[in-house]
Amino acid sequence: MEKIFLTLTVMMLSVFTLCAIPNSKEQIGLDNLMESYTASNDSVIQRMDVITAKMEAVYTQMKSDSEKNWFGFDIDLSNMWVAFWGLVIGIVALGVGIVGTWYGYRGFQESKRSADESKRTADNVMRASLNVLEGQFNDLIRHLYRNLVCTLAFSQKALESAFDEAEEEKKKISQYPSEEHLLKLKILSEDALQLEKYNNDPTIYQKMHELKLLFRNYDIEIDTTLMHLKNKDMKLSEIKNDLDTLTYKPLHLIEAIRGITDKIMAQQDGGVNFDASKNVASIMTREHISKVDDWKKTKAALGVFLNLAKIVPPFIKEKGKREETEKTISKPYDGLRRSRNRLFDKAAINTLSYEEDIFTLKDKKEGKNNDYRNQISEIYEKFQEIGEFKNNILNQYDFKNYFLTMLSIDVTIELSKIHMIEIK
Numbered sequence: 001m002e003k004i005f006l007t008l009t010v011m012m013l014s015v016f017t018l019c020a021i022p023n024s025k026e027q028i029g030l031d032n033l034m035e036s037y038t039a040s041n042d043s044v045i046q047r048m049d050v051i052t053a054k055m056e057a058v059y060t061q062m063k064s065d066s067e068k069n070w071f072g073f074d075i076d077l078s079n080m081w082v083a084f085w086g087l088v089i090g091i092v093a094l095g096v097g098i099v100g101t102w103y104g105y106r107g108f109q110e111s112k113r114s115a116d117e118s119k120r121t122a123d124n125v126m127r128a129s130l131n132v133l134e135g136q137f138n139d140l141i142r143h144l145y146r147n148l149v150c151t152l153a154f155s156q157k158a159l160e161s162a163f164d165e166a167e168e169e170k171k172k173i174s175q176y177p178s179e180e181h182l183l184k185l186k187i188l189s190e191d192a193l194q195l196e197k198y199n200n201d202p203t204i205y206q207k208m209h210e211l212k213l214l215f216r217n218y219d220i221e222i223d224t225t226l227m228h229l230k231n232k233d234m235k236l237s238e239i240k241n242d243l244d245t246l247t248y249k250p251l252h253l254i255e256a257i258r259g260i261t262d263k264i265m266a267q268q269d270g271g272v273n274f275d276a277s278k279n280v281a282s283i284m285t286r287e288h289i290s291k292v293d294d295w296k297k298t299k300a301a302l303g304v305f306l307n308l309a310k311i312v313p314p315f316i317k318e319k320g321k322r323e324e325t326e327k328t329i330s331k332p333y334d335g336l337r338r339s340r341n342r343l344f345d346k347a348a349i350n351t352l353s354y355e356e357d358i359f360t361l362k363d364k365k366e367g368k369n370n371d372y373r374n375q376i377s378e379i380y381e382k383f384q385e386i387g388e389f390k391n392n393i394l395n396q397y398d399f400k401n402y403f404l405t406m407l408s409i410d411v412t413i414e415l416s417k418i419h420m421i422e423i424k
Contacts, residue, residue, distance in 0.1 A: 003213040010132060015418055019143075027307050049276075075120070077388070093329055114423040122253070133264065134261065134264075134265065137257050137260070137261050138279070138283055138362075139383075140257055141257060141279075141280055142284075144187075144254050144257075144289075145184045145250065145254070145283070145284045145287050146287065146291075147249075147250045148247070148250035148336075148407070149407065149410045149411055149414050150184070150185065151185065151246045151247050151250070152306075152308075152407070152411045152414075152416050153242040153411050153414035153415075153418050154177035154181050154182075154249060155332045155417050156303075156306055157175070157420050158176060158177060158229065158243070159173070159236075159240075159414065161174045161175035161420065162174070162236050169237065171235070171236035171237075172232070172233075172236055173229070173239055173423065174423055175419065175420040175421060175423060176226075176229035176421055176423055177228050177229065177418055177420060177421075177423055178318065178419040178420070178421055179226060180419075181419070182222050182225065182226045183226070185218075185222050185246070186218075186222055187215045187218060187219065190336065196403075204260065204263055205254075205297050207263070208211065208260060210293040211253075211256050211257065211260060218249050218253065220247065221245050221246060221249065221311065223243075223247055224242065225245070229242070231423075232423045240330075240331040241331060243331065243332035244331035244333075244335040245333035246271065246332070246335070247333065247339075249335075249339070250339070251336070251339035251340060251342065251343045252339045252342060252343075254280060254284075255339075255342055255346055255347065256342075257280075258277060258279075258346065258347055259276075259346065260275045261276045261279070262277075264383070275350075276347075277346075277347035277350075278349060278350060278352065278357060279349050279400040280343075280349070281349045281357075282352060282358065284358045284403075284406075285352060285358050285393075286407070288406050288410055289368070289372050291413055292375045292409070292413070292416075293372070293375065294413075295369065295375070296371075296375045296378075300413065300416045300417070301416045302382060302383075302412050302413075303411075303412050303415025304414045304415065305382075305383045305408065306408055306412065307385050307405075307408050308333070308336070308407055308411070309385075309408065310332055311329065311330075311333050312329065312337045312340065312404055313326055313329075313337070314401070315344050315400055315401075317344075319345065322341065325349060326341075340403070344400055349399050351397065351398050351399070352396070352397040354393065354396065357397075358397060359372075376393070376409075377390065378414055379409060383409075383412070385405070385408075386405055386408075386409060388402070388405075389406065389409075
């Protein structure tokens with residue numbers, strides 16, 4: 001580049017020189033300048049050819065280097081090996097994928113079989129749980145019926161101990177039933193109700209929770225009544241209110257259990273083979289038979305017969321007519337009237353069969369039905385009021401009509417077992 005610049009500079013100086021010399025020498029100088037320019041130009045061209053040749057050599061070298069990888073191997077050969085190993089890896093991956101898919105399919109089938117087995121197991125567990133729960137509820141019904149009998153018995157004893165004051169408001173009881181009689185009424189709801197088994201059924205879970213709260217309240221009311229019974233300053237009217245509550249609760253709770261049992265058993269074969277109302281009536285009747293049998297075996301004395309059928313009005317099926325004719329009766333028996341109505345309103349109890357619903361096949365083999373026939377006849381000799389009941393229960397037992405007479409017999413038997421304590 002410097003030589004080209006120098007050449008151009010010389011040419012420009014030559015032009016200025018030519019302009020400065022006389023015209024006579026102009027031609028000579030121009031010829032010399034052209035010769036010099038030609039020579040210089042040839043030299044520049046030669047040098048440019050050399051530079052071009054060197055650049056082509058460098059380009060050729062760079063191209064040769066670019067065709068090799070950074071390990072120094074031929075790029076085409078490298079690409080061939082990369083493609084080969086890629087193919088090998090692809091084949092291996094395909095094989096692994098096929099094997100994985102196969103095991104995945106087998107795992108899916110195994111999971112499906114496991115899920116089916118788990119479902120069958122869960123169904124069996126639920127069915128077993130329902131059977132256990134049914135047994136627990138049946139025992140609760142039996143326990144609550146005994147509670148009703150015991151409550152009526154010690155209530156009668158407590159009322160009989162009241163001071164005979166001229167004014168009703170000044171009357172107070174002088175004796176209270178021993179603590180054991182009230183504490184035995186309590187229900188261990190945590191053991192009786194297993195709510196966690198019904199998380200998948202909101203309706204049953206809610207009813208189970210409500211029943212659990214009812215049991216808790218019942219236990220609280222038992223403690224409160226016991227505290228009031230032992231308090232010498234409590235008025236008779238206040239004691240009657242407490243006893244009325246305890247008299248109301250057993251049948252109220254039995255009805256709640258009946259309603260839940262009806263829904264739960266509907267999950268087993270649609271409940272077609274289960275009648276919750278008849279089940280309740282059968283359990284209470286069998287408990288009555290058991291109590292009569294115990295009385296005979298222990299040869300216990302009978303108390304004063306309290307005919308509840310005369311104190312509590314007969315059940316009227318038509319609710320409107322019942323509300324018009326029934327009035328509040330004296331406490332604590334009004335609690336029995338109200339709870340009896342509630343139970344019979346909900347429970348469509350059919351007539352119980354002496355041969356099917358009251359005695360089991362085992363009972364008949366052991367002769368318990370004949371024993372009961374003799375025992376009830378013996379009680380009838382002392383209390384003629386049970387005549388219709390005796391004739392009815394030994395044939396087709398109309399539970400609704402004769403429930404109060406059955407209850408009266410059991411209370412009369414229980415009276416001899418109640419231990420009273422003087423209030424100091």
